[in-house]
Amino acid sequence: MRPRSGYTLPVFACAGAIAALLWLKHRKPTLSVSVDLIEPAQTVDIPIEQVSGIREGEALAITRSDPGDNLDLTRNTPIWSLVELSEGAGEQIIIKGGEGIGQIVDASGEAAIYAYARRLLRENLERLLEPGQKIEVTIALPEGRTLGLRTSNAAFGVVDGLSLLGTTGISQPLSAAGHLDASLEELRAKVREFSQFPMPNAQYPTLVFCVGENGLDLARQLTIAPERLLKTANWLGPMLVEAGLQGVKAILLFGYHGKLIKLAGGIFHTHHHLADGRLEILTAHCAGVGLPTPVLQRVLKSATAEDALKYLRELDAKSGSNWVNLVYGAIAQAIDKRSQGYIRTHSEREVCVGSVLFDRDRHIFITSQIGSALLSQLC
Incomplete structure (x- = not known):
């Protein structure tokens, strides 16, 4: 059975705001409201x-x-939507983040309510307002501050809560077991598509595994052909093996370093529910290139992989060293080697695998040797 999709947090925040506004206008409670998702158009x-x-x-x-x-930690969490209705001049709809909505560090503490969420709220609510009316909407997640500590939000610059993030209202079950079948079928479809248009061996067929939405978006910005892009969730092991079985010649792994680093340690299902080990893997590679014991201890005690990267960058800036490139260069090489070995073991096929790693700011800072060669072909 195909896994059931749901809705993203902005949809529930918007539904609550609609219900609160309708109560203010009609003084009647409601059991449900209709929300125009905009993306998709339904x-x-x-x-x-x-x-x-x-x-x-x-x-x-x-x-x-x-x-x-979906293995989503926000399942069943309450979303509060507080609406204050008034009349007069000024901005018609003001949107604020309350308790449990994260703050964007790089935007001086601005509420982590992103473009799609704001558009969803504005377009649904403005239809219910009469001329001269204006509202202030405050979204709160009472459990958001606690749940935020269990996510990688801090690595991407969001603290003290969760984000109202996303580009669509539909929550696809990317981490549910049934989604693996759908991902494998998408992979097979891309290979079939390539088989209809033979290309030189150096480029046929090369696919780009984009780990998560951030990887997919960045790969698109680099103008890699869409037909080569495949968004993967945490099922990297089965996807790599299936690529080998389908005759894929080369794969470029494109993702956040805090995810892909797990492959360097032989962890091919990257969801944190099953395995982590990121800091241990990073510390081992730091030791491998000769970093001293106090540095190793500091890296191992880091709160996140992003914090450890920041520390190594500061170390390089102070001492003029090149530890980041040495450490992460070794990690990227290990990702390539481990991935190729995993495919060989489980499919008896040889596939060229390269890797591209970016940081929380979505800046590519390490590309393996194979990854550089593949990237130059694809861009």
């Missing part, structure tokens, strides 16, 4: 758990996250 009904007036001109609605068949 309207869905979202259940409302509670809605009530707080004081004159102010109402609160509560929804609960349903991400579908």
Whole structure:
């Protein structure tokens, strides 16, 4: 059975805001509201758990996250939408982040409510407002601060909570077991597509495994042909083996260093529910290139892989050393070697694998030797 999709956090935040606004306008509770997802172009009904007036001109609605068949830590978490309705001049819709909504470090603490979420709220709410009316919407995630500590948000510059992130209202079950079959079929379809248009051996068929949405977006910015791009979740091992079985000649692994580093340690299912070991793998490679014991201890005690990278960069800046390139160059080479060996072991096929690693700012900072060669062909 194909895994069930759900909805992203912005959809539930928007549904709550609609319910609260409707209460203010009609003084009637509602069991569900219709939300225009915009992306994709469809309207869905979202259940409302509670809605009530707080004081004159102010109402609160509560929804609960349903991400579908996904290993998503926000499942069933409450989303509060507080709406204050008034009249007069000024901006018609103001959107704020309350408790549990993360803050963007690089934007001076701005609430981590991103473009799609803001567009979703504005377009759905402005339809319900009459001329001269204006609202202030505050979204809160009571469990967000605690849940945020269990994510990699801090590595991407979001602290003290969760983000209202995404480019679509649909939450695809990327980490559910049933999604693996769909991903494998997408891989096979791409290979079939290439087989209809033979290309030189150096380029046929080379695929780019983009680990997560950040990897896919960055690969697109580099103008890599869309037909070569395949967004992968955490099922890298089975995907690599299937690529070998399907006759893929080369694979470029394109992802955040905090994910791909697991492959250097032989971990080919990268979801943190199953295995981590990132700092241990990084520390081992630091030792391998000769970093002293105090540095190794500091790296191992880092809160995140991104913090460890930041520390090594600071070390290079102070001493004029080149540890980041040495350490991560060794890691990228290990990713390539381990991946090629994994494919060989489980498929008896030889596949050329290269890797590209980027940091939390989505800046590519290490490319393996094979990765550089593949990237030059693909861009």
